[in-house]
Amino acid sequence: MAQQPDPAPDPNVLNVELTDDVATGIYSNLAIISHTPAEFVIDFLQVLPGLPKAKVRSRVILSPYHYKRLLLAMQDNLTKYESRFGEISAEDHAGMPPVSFGGPGLA
Secondary structure, three states: OOOOOOOOOOOOOOOOOOOHHHHOOOOOOEEEEEEOOOOEEEEEEEOOOOOOOOEEEEEEEEOHHHHHHHHHHHHHHHHHHHHHHOOOOOOOOOOOOOOOEOOOOOO
């Protein structure tokens, strides 16, 4: 019997590889977002109680287009999460530093 050729790969499917070291993730309890006209930078930090210094654990740099797509995807996921588990309180937490948005020198 003749062997059937493999079907052509679906151009709408993306194969994603997740290595073991990346799969473990990085804990972050603070994100600082800054931008230039060409890119958005998200620094993920870990702030520990009683320490005046926070360490950047990861940095993600995105084009404005991809940043907006990420924002919309995150909003969609948050809506789904809250419809299943209830609303998340976004009130200020004592002891957490203020979060500022914008680029260097921007308020």
